[in-house]
Amino acid sequence: MNFSSRLLEQAVDEFGRLPGVGKKTALRLVLHLLKQSDGEVARFTGAINQLKEQIKYCKTCFNISDNQECEICASLKRDHQTICVVEDTRDVMAIENTNQYQGVYHVLGGLISPMDGVGPSDLKIEPLIERIKQFEVKEVILALSATMEGDTTIFYLYRKLKDFNIQISTIARGIAFGGELEYVDEITLGRSIATRVPYERNVG
Amino acid sequence: MNFSSRLLEQAVDEFGRLPGVGKKTALRLVLHLLKQSDGEVARFTGAINQLKEQIKYCKTCFNISDNQECEICASLKRDHQTICVVEDTRDVMAIENTNQYQGVYHVLGGLISPMDGVGPSDLKIEPLIERIKQFEVKEVILALSATMEGDTTIFYLYRKLKDFNIQISTIARGIAFGGELEYVDEITLGRSIATRVPYERNVG
Numbered sequence: 001m002n003f004s005s006r007l008l009e010q011a012v013d014e015f016g017r018l019p020g021v022g023k024k025t026a027l028r029l030v031l032h033l034l035k036q037s038d039g040e041v042a043r044f045t046g047a048i049n050q051l052k053e054q055i056k057y058c059k060t061c062f063n064i065s066d067n068q069e070c071e072i073c074a075s076l077k078r079d080h081q082t083i084c085v086v087e088d089t090r091d092v093m094a095i096e097n098t099n100q101y102q103g104v105y106h107v108l109g110g111l112i113s114p115m116d117g118v119g120p121s122d123l124k125i126e127p128l129i130e131r132i133k134q135f136e137v138k139e140v141i142l143a144l145s146a147t148m149e150g151d152t153t154i155f156y157l158y159r160k161l162k163d164f165n166i167q168i169s170t171i172a173r174g175i176a177f178g179g180e181l182e183y184v185d186e187i188t189l190g191r192s193i194a195t196r197v198p199y200e201r202n203v204g
Numbered sequence: 205m206n207f208s209s210r211l212l213e214q215a216v217d218e219f220g221r222l223p224g225v226g227k228k229t230a231l232r233l234v235l236h237l238l239k240q241s242d243g244e245v246a247r248f249t250g251a252i253n254q255l256k257e258q259i260k261y262c263k264t265c266f267n268i269s270d271n272q273e274c275e276i277c278a279s280l281k282r283d284h285q286t287i288c289v290v291e292d293t294r295d296v297m298a299i300e301n302t303n304q305y306q307g308v309y310h311v312l313g314g315l316i317s318p319m320d321g322v323g324p325s326d327l328k329i330e331p332l333i334e335r336i337k338q339f340e341v342k343e344v345i346l347a348l349s350a351t352m353e354g355d356t357t358i359f360y361l362y363r364k365l366k367d368f369n370i371q372i373s374t375i376a377r378g379i380a381f382g383g384e385l386e387y388v389d390e391i392t393l394g395r396s397i398a399t400r401v402p403y404e405r406n407v408g
Contacts, residue, residue, distance in 0.1 A: 002300040005270045011255040014248045029222050041256045044218045045249035051215040052245045064209045096206040
């Protein structure tokens with residue numbers, strides 16, 4: 001691209017570093033910001049700076065929080081004996097949106113991925129084990145993505161946790177509700193048949 | 205969305221205001237920035253703030269520039285008697301990338317759009333007329349989008365400019381090079397046939 005301004009080029013470069021944002025999108029976003037008032041641009045950059053400077057992570061579950069302990073961990077209404085292990089804060093939000101889960105969480109901060117140089121020590125796995133040792137935990141739900149990295153992390157966690165006297169479960173995998181059979185990929189469909197469940201359990 | 209942090213929510217709200225960025229994308233971008241180092245985040249917000257504070261517009265053509273006069277207007281190699289009128293700086297970049305144009309530009313800063321409350325006085329139309337009065341201009345090329353707003357602006361500019369002793373042209377419209385006939389929309393195809401040109405002209 002032929003930029004008429006070095007300042008413009010710098011800002012577009014910075015936006016272009018964001019995941020999924022190409023040069024053309026970056027330019028569109030920067031030109032949009034340029035059209036906004038000084039106050040609006042200051043609010044945009046201020047919100048990011050403030051988040052980066054003041055962000056805290058819950059000391060128990062490592063979810064993003066404004067306080068030392070997140071609202072979920074501080075709540076007396078939640079079941080603190082059930083811990084749902086997730087990759088990041090987005091998964092916490094997704095599960096909270098279902099209104100189906102009353103337990104607490106543990107945010108790993110990633111998945112084991114040798115390709116990306118992420119090993120078990122880069123994740124909050126030790127604090128999870130400490131949590132299980134210190135507090136009375138009945139069940140750990142491994143709610144990780146059905147990807148290679150997710151499966152690797154589940155396998156690693158299972159080996160670490162299997163000697164504790166707790167129930168270890170993973171979330172159910174199969175065809176999505178509302179999904180039409182002919183559009184389901186082969187692996188999911190094959191596994192769905194292999195791991196079929198009695199009708200009574202599925203409607204329950 | 206159930207945000208675990210007010211700071212996170214604020215930053216996501218700000219990103220979500222950008223055009224084409226939904227809540228989920230905003231969250232993904234903010235979480236990406238959170239994973240970056242303090243220095244990288246400071247460089248991101250700094251580039252935007254610096255652009256907003258220090259940006260200049262060329263006093264002649266109103267293109268974004270680091271100086272009072274942009275490189276194109278300052279260049280002695282360009283044909284200053286031919287002015288290409290465009291909507292914004294992206295169009296200048298697109299035309300410059302073709303390496304087909306040796307004239308100078310005039311950036312309107314938008315298109316006439318009564319629906320969005322943008323009238324002629326909001327655009328750099330008066331300075332264009334001043335430019336034509338003051339300097340020796342032979343041709344004005346109206347290189348605006350083939351949309352309702354573009355056509356309205358072309359019609360307005362044509363009426364304003366037709367009494368000057370200059371050539372007024374618009375960029376050619378028709379099917380794109382490499383475009384297959386069956387996928388061309390009806391209006392473009394119909395107009396392409398109506399405004400057909402002698403073969404000799406098209407290959408020249």
